[in-house]
Amino acid sequence: METLRDIVVLIHLVGFAVLFGAWVVELVNGKRGITRVMHWGLAIAAVAGLALAAPWGLDGDLNYAKIGTKLVILLVIGALLGIGAARQRKSGSVSPAIFWPIGLLTLTNAAIAVIW
Numbered sequence: 001m002e003t004l005r006d007i008v009v010l011i012h013l014v015g016f017a018v019l020f021g022a023w024v025v026e027l028v029n030g031k032r033g034i035t036r037v038m039h040w041g042l043a044i045a046a047v048a049g050l051a052l053a054a055p056w057g058l059d060g061d062l063n064y065a066k067i068g069t070k071l072v073i074l075l076v077i078g079a080l081l082g083i084g085a086a087r088q089r090k091s092g093s094v095s096p097a098i099f100w101p102i103g104l105l106t107l108t109n110a111a112i113a114v115i116w
């Protein structure tokens, strides 16, 4: 059970890496747009995160305030990705007010996970 949970943590980290990595690529290549890979990363992190939030019957209490905060931030990132993708389809670009928070909130969620 413990190993299985560790594997789900690993999948959760892969989701984070895919989302944040895709965002950094867009930052560095100067396009600063929304990509399909970002949606994939968010979906992977969300599914694995929700699985980790379930009681596994292992030692150690879950911090539900922390998990709830991460869930709210994840929903905001999802909304920004959705709105950004729709605007990008219409106008061909995304405003910095949508692009920047996606990466910064992703980093915030990782910081909350590690530091809180």
Ligand code: HEM
Pocket: 009, 012, 013, 016, 019, 042, 045, 046, 048, 049, 050, 052, 053, 067, 068, 070, 071, 074, 077, 106, 107, 109, 110, 113, 114
């Ligand atoms: C973009 C969104 C997210 C990012 C970037 C993220 C990032 C991370 C990272 C980096 C860790 C590893 C921390 C460590 O092992 O010390 C972690 C762990 C965890 N995350 Fe997330 N997370 C996200 C969303 C969520 C959501 C939505 C939930 C639940 C609803 C969640 C639940 C958890 C839990 C329970 C752990 C602890 C796993 C353990 O016991 O070691 N995460 N997250």
